[in-house]
Amino acid sequence: MTPLLALAPIMLAITLLILKRSSWVSAAAGVIAAGLAVIFFFPTSMSDLLESGADYFPLILEVALILLFGMVLARLLEAAGSMGEISAWVESAAPSRPLGVALVVFGLVPFAESVTGFGIGVTIGVPVLRLLGCSLRQSAILGLLGLIAVPWGALGPGTTVAAALTGVNVDDLGVATAWINAIPVIIVATSVILVMRPRLTSCLGIGAAAVLMWAGILAANILVGMAPAGIIGSLLVIAVMGTLFIIRRRRTGFTHRLGLAVLPYTTLTVGLLIARALQSAFPSLLTQIVASPPFWLAAACAIAALRVTSRSSVTVSAVRSWLPIGAGTAAFMLMGWIMTTTGMSAAIGTLVPSGLVLFTPWLTAIGAIVTGSNTGANSMFTGTIDAVATASHVPSLPVVAAGNAAASLAALAAPPRVAMSVQMAEPSAPASTNDIAWVQGRALAVAGVNAVALGLWVQFMA
Template identity: 70%
Template sequence: MAAVLALTPILVAIVLLLLKQSSWIAALAGAVAAAVIVALAFPTPASVLVDSGVEYFPLILEVALILLFGMVLARLLEAAGSMSQVSAWVESLSPNRPLGVALVVFGIVPFAESVTGFGIGVTIGVPILRHLGCTLRQSALFGLLGLIAVPWGALGPGTTVAAALAGLDVDELGLSTAWLNAIPVVIVTIFVIAIMRPGPTSALGILGSAGLMWLGILGASLTVGMAPAGVIGSLVVIVVVGTGFVIGKRRTGFTRRLGSAVLPYGVLTVGLLLARALHSALPSAATEIIASPPFWLAAACLIAAVTVDDRRRVSASAAGSWIPIGVGTSAFMLMGWIMTTTGMSEAIGAMLPAGLVLLTPWLNAVGAVLTGSNTGANSMFTGTLTAVAASSHVAALPVVAAANAAGSLAALAAPPRVAMAVQMADASAPASKTDIARVQGQALAVSGINALIMGLWIQFFV
């Protein structure tokens, strides 16, 4: 009975989403249902809630600010023509649109995601894809598919959380996840090729870009460690593919306007990496704030705003579009925190029969869709995953790694993230419910196929 009650918040959110209610309504309803069920069936000492909340609530605030400043930055860059400059560079140098899409999906979006995390790569990639000539739905979906480096997003806090909760070495978990991330890379590559329908040469280029990213992340995981692996792997794609474009055209295409367009990205990337290095060397509350993604996103916004005349109107419009997305994401994270802290997630795990480890990737996939991040999913279910692995006499490392990879890709199907991607694809008008529903269905299909294959691999090959 306790397990059934523990499932109720998830079921409430899913039912409301199936009834085409806004994601923020479903999220709030799920969070309220979780709070009510805790009061009825999962009593938890106030001291436990307070101690856990002190650690978790700053993360909710950080994610909300990342989404806010990310949307503001994207709108400011769009208004300044920066997106047009970057996409024009990619389009002018790439032999065709499919190869330009490959550079964005396997290079630009994963790079931005690895540096900042929490879906910021989508806010950068979607407008570029739109300028490349992709349709609204293609731009939104391809931008989301670029989130295949989420295990290393924001230098890997989600993977770090999973390693800590499972008692594993973080670099060992990162390497195991890197090996298994070949599965989502293959799935994403197939979807890109199926949608773009490129010629044989372009198809090979897409396959090569995907392979470069996977090998780059794997190689970095082997030699450098988990945290910077996503940055290095996606940068390999940008450098190699971009250099190929330059050689093919025999020109760099770099102009002063392009330099100004990428300056906010450069400040964001370099500033964040240097600040994190500073925080590692001199840990303190001040350096922790300076090393946070919202800090450098805000700095990038200030730089981008200099070239925009109506910066206040653009920023206010972006903030208005962010409200339902920010509320929905925060509410999903709140629901995940309630379920984790009160033992509801463990009760759900008790429903899984011993030996059926193939179901474990689905737990993280569902958690990622609900919370919008692998950090939230890992926080919710890592304890359950290790318990199932122990009862099934299976090593915890491959189970946690597979669930980490499955949940990370499934984060692209989080309703608030899908809504944001569709909205970013057409900033001039409110996002269409039909477009959101279509992209949502495709995103869920990708994450579901990935979770299925991950589960089968664990069940029969571990």
């Protein structure tokens, strides 16, 4: 009976989301239900709550600021026409459709997603794919497949949450997730080939782009740290493929406007790397603040704002859009903290038969499809996954990493994200129900195959 009571807050939140209530309302209901469960069934001392909260609550603030500045940056770049400049360069530089698709799926979309999050990479990638000559359905599903670097999306708040709830080092979890993310990368590369059906040479090019992105993200996690790894890995793909395209066409296509368009991204990436090196050499509260993702996202916003005349109205609009998202994310994080700190997550873990860790990626995958983010999924289920790993006498780190990777790719199958992708493929007309169903089915298939593969890996290889 106790495990079912512990599961009630999560089921309530999921039910409300399925009934199309907003994320913050659903999460707030889950928080209230979790609080009541603690009072009546999972009593916890105030000293334990205060000690745990002192470490966790600053993380809630950091994640909220990352989401805020990420959304503001996306809106400012859109208003400045920056992504239009970058998209036009990709369309003009690509020597063939399949290689252009590879650059978008493994470079452009992951890069935009790593910087801003929220599925912004899809809104950028889908129009470029249409310009490359892909059909509406191809563009929609390929744009979604570009969400392959979501563990590091928006500088990795979802991964940070998973690390905090399990007590592991966030960079260690980043490395573990990068290793196991080879499975989603293989699945996505295979899916791209099945959608495009290119010639053998183009298949090899698609595979090479996928390997390059995976290796770049892995190396960045090991050498630099979790937060900027997605940016670095996807930039590597853009740099290598872009250079090859330039050599082939014997012209760069670089313009002053293109340089201004990428300046905010350059500031964010270079600034974050330098600040992290500075923090490593001179650890202090000041260098910790300067090395934080929100600091450099804010700096990138300031630079992007210089090219926007209506910056105030754009910023206000972005803040209004952020409010429900920020509130919902913070509430999900709060619910996850309550359930982990009070032992509710461990109680839910007893519902999974000891030793069957292959089911754990399904928990976060389902959570991501429902909430639309790996942050929400990790907040709800990471504590449970950790408890299952402990009960099964399996190292927690690879199991949590598998759950993180499963949730991250499954976010592409969230119904609102699928509908957005289809609409972006044909913005001049209402999205067709048949097109949405076609894309949704394939997105769910990718998420399901990925969850099965990750489950089998963590069951027999971890």
